[in-house]
Amino acid sequence: MAALPLSEALDRVRALLLDPEGLVRAVASGRQKGQRLPHVADRDVRRVELRHVDLKTGRHLQVVSYDDTQAHTANFAVGSEAEAAVAALLAEPFGNWHVDTTERTHQLRVTKKLEAIVHTQDRAEALTAERGHDRDKQRLLAEDDPVLVALGISDAQGRIKPTRQAKYRQVEEFLRLLDSSITDALAKGHLRRPTEDEPLRVVDLGCGNAYLTFAAQRYLSHVRELPVRVTGVDVKQQSADHNTGVAATLGIDADFVVGTIGEADLPQPPDVVLALHACDTATDDALARAIGWGAGLVLAAPCCHHDIAAQLRKATTPAPYALLTRHGILRERFADTLTDALRASILRLAGYRVDVVEFVESAHTPRNTLLRATRVGERAPADVGEDYDDLVATWGVTPKLADLVELDRG
Missing domain, CATH: 3.40.50.150 (Vaccinia Virus protein VP39)
Known part of the structure; x- marks a missing residue:
């Protein structure tokens, strides 16, 4: 796994996050060496989760950000709204990105030199993305597990x-x-x-x-x-x-x-x-x-x-x-x-x-x-x-x- 320029690696992540069909779930966490905590919606956050959901007005990118005490959810319409939200998140000094798509798992780690180590692994079986937006479907283990x-x-x-x-x-x-x-x-x-x-x-x-x-x-x-x-x-x-x-x-x-x-x-x-x-x-x-x-x-x-x-x-x-x-x-x-x-x-x-x-x-x-x-x-x-x-x-x-x-x- 060779180091890539951070901007190039983040552009790859951007494309994955904005794919309304292929993205299953993405997680941004940690912070880059020597940087402050990422700042989302005027709050310091330690972790952000993203996925696409289907609302009455169409498909949206859902962003759930976690600070020290609670989770905050925001939905952005696919298109310019989602693109702006992703651009803002990628501009924050997150140290790690984990992206699950239907076919692969992608992991990005930012090094001390502000380069990116990227690891991609194919799935043995394709995942199906859950697009429901209600709280029950956001749970990590379904009630009927x-x-x-x-x-x-x-x-x-x-x-x-x-x-x-x-x-x-x-x-x-x-x-x-x-x-x-x-x-x-x-x-x-x-x-x-x-x-x-x-x-x-x-x-x-x-x-x-x-x-x-x-x-x-x-x-x-x-x-x-x-x-x-x-x-x-x-x-x-x-x-x-x-x-x-x-x-x-x-x-x-x-x-x-x-x-x-x-x-x-x-x-x-x-x-x-x-x-x-x-x-x-x-x-x-x-x-x-x-x-x-x-x-x-x-x-x-x-x-x-x-x-x-x-x-x-x-x-x-x-x-x-x-x-x-x-x-x-x-x-x-x-x-x-x-x-x-x-x-x-x-x-x-x-x-x-x-x-x-x-x-x-x-x-x-x-x-x-x-x-x-x-x-x-x-x-x-x-x-x-x-x-x-x-x-x-x-x-x-x-x-x-x-x-x-x-x-x-x-």
Whole structure:
């Protein structure tokens, strides 16, 4: 894959985006080295999705842009409106473009020298573009998907059960985060490109009933068409038996391992580590395993931050921050923030680029923070370690994760 002039590569992307028959879906994500976040409709955005939809007034290019908190949708009529919208997007400093057409997958990554590395792959079978514009058809897994039915999220008629709407929203938001994260990591070379012989290895630590394990496998293999092998780890034999049965029903080749997060034995190190709502220091165990494996991508949604909270109750609050810990509810919330800030710092010191993002809207769950870490292999700037040292010294705490990993502090 030779480097191309960026303008030439973007012209190729332009033609793909403006093809109302061939475009299935396109995703722009990340930012070019040293550039600000792309700016769409007066908002900083981290990701944009495009596809063509059929409205009453004709075919339109639909652009969905995602900032830190929500999605915004705009539709542009095919022709001059769509051309202007695409021109504006291509002028923004996105670092990666992933374009699915009916016949091929195209990936573009912008290098530090502002050149473009382009990878194109033919499809084994042609895709059919979905042109419906209603919200249901924008979902990553349809309501009647066999995985959702098997997991009890949808009923036998393929409709989401009223009592499982929150779980379905969680699955969808997780898949959006997983999709954009893998797209970015593959484009930048932080994840190896999977093959049929060497599929992408995904492990879900503390998988429970494996809702997200199965959703990830289904989406990555059937929608993204990536070779993938999933493994779920849980301490309960009952969970492993249940999940193995579900996998057999769905015809999915997956592994389920019984054991603690810290001691689970896997035949090969995973490429992607998931740890969603692992309680208290179980999240630290999962992050430590991911660091030890050298996983390329880590998605962790922490839960129940008791460890640092207990340390704060025993420590003397430094001046002038007494008001942060005087009231129990404020101390607990501060402990949540402090815990995840320290985890993010340790991950950075371990060679990861880290984002802290909203998992699902807080209206659905108060535990809605997600740590997204991509292994870049670069030593963190010296001030990251200095800030970390100052923070733990000021508050008199010792993060569990710091006890579990050995960091090269230079």
